[in-house]
Amino acid sequence: MHRHIPSTRALLIFDAVARHHGVGKAAQELFLTHSAVSQQLRQLEGQLGLQLVRRSARGTDLTEVGRRYHAQITGDLLRLQNHTREAMAQRADGTSLQLGCVPVFAERWLLPRLPAFLAEEPACSVHLQVYPTQTYMAEVPFDVAVQYDDAAWPGALQQPLLRETCVAVCAPGSRHRRAMARGDFSAVPLLQLSSRLGAWDDWFGHAGIAHTPAHSLGGHRFDLFSMLVEAVRADLGVGLVPQYFVQRELQSGELALAHPFVDSGLRGYSLFVARERAQERAIAAFVRWLTQAVAAQAPATAP
Numbered sequence: 376m377h378r379h380i381p382s383t384r385a386l387l388i389f390d391a392v393a394r395h396h397g398v399g400k401a402a403q404e405l406f407l408t409h410s411a412v413s414q415q416l417r418q419l420e421g422q423l424g425l426q427l428v429r430r431s432a433r434g435t436d437l438t439e440v441g442r443r444y445h446a447q448i449t450g451d452l453l454r455l456q457n458h459t460r461e462a463m464a465q466r467a468d469g470t471s472l473q474l475g476c477v478p479v480f481a482e483r484w485l486l487p488r489l490p491a492f493l494a495e496e497p498a499c500s501v502h503l504q505v506y507p508t509q510t511y512m513a514e515v516p517f518d519v520a521v522q523y524d525d526a527a528w529p530g531a532l533q534q535p536l537l538r539e540t541c542v543a544v545c546a547p548g549s550r551h552r553r554a555m556a557r558g559d560f561s562a563v564p565l566l567q568l569s570s571r572l573g574a575w576d577d578w579f580g581h582a583g584i585a586h587t588p589a590h591s592l593g594g595h596r597f598d599l600f601s602m603l604v605e606a607v608r609a610d611l612g613v614g615l616v617p618q619y620f621v622q623r624e625l626q627s628g629e630l631a632l633a634h635p636f637v638d639s640g641l642r643g644y645s646l647f648v649a650r651e652r653a654q655e656r657a658i659a660a661f662v663r664w665l666t667q668a669v670a671a672q673a674p675a676t677a678p
Contacts, residue, residue, distance in 0.1 A: 475506035475520035543633040546610040555633040564612030582636035
């Protein structure tokens with residue numbers, strides 16, 4: 376089985392030759408002789424039964440199959456390097472926690488509170504990664520994760536964590552602020568989150584607001600809540616965001632509530648745990664801590 380897998384040395388040499396378009400510079404980068412690099416290339420081509428490079432008086436170029444093969448192995452080499460570095464980063468006297476999270480929750484809810492968990496588990500190192508929203512992952516690389524309730528993690532243990540409440544926010548000096556406060560959004564530019572088109576219609580319906588723009592899906596559109604909030608700060612319009620995400624700005628006066636309605640919608644976050652690892656100490660400790668932290672913060676969500 377392994378006879379079809381070239382040596383890492385050969386792949387690294389081929390990668391260097393491909394990047395430098397020549398054997399000489401590749402040899403310099405790898406601290407090898409020109410002949411050693413050429414020999415490894417010939418052996419790799421012999422193993423594959425393909426010509427990867429085309430040698431001429433002007434230098435070395437990749438063949439068409441060589442270009443395709445290099446494009447394929449580049450990502451593999453980078454992943455192997457990252458996996459190796461990750462293994463080297465593990466503490467011999469501690470544990471690691473592969474934690475996946477929806478970015479908006481990680482940035483403004485989890486990270487400010489994470490020091491409390493690490494104070495309880497000082498030997499644990501956390502690797503916090505983005506858990507893509509509305510994306511199916513055949514192999515989930517996390518021990519534990521926080522995502523929306525409808526996230527797909529087949530076989531994981533799922534525990535509801537908290538509901539998401541959303542508020543409409545604007546710049547304190549917005550010329551539309553008085554109109555919005557009395558429920559008139561008809562002339563207000565609505566800022567949109569790309570993954571939540573239609574959220575304004577739901578919010579207006581729940582708030583009982585009838586004076587709305589003729590085209591509620593129009594307006595500037597952003598991929599991230601952080602971008603949307605900066606647009607609100609720049610007074611480009613009004614934004615609809617999770618309440619916890621702007622709690623800090625509301626308290627400091629950098630942003631203001633455009634309208635007093637707080638929408639406790641149907642959307643919520645769940646805690647997902649790899650079933651086969653749920654009883655491991657670090658994972659169980661994190662689940663226990665997070666559940667307690669959510670319960671403790673629940674009364675303090677009003678702006």
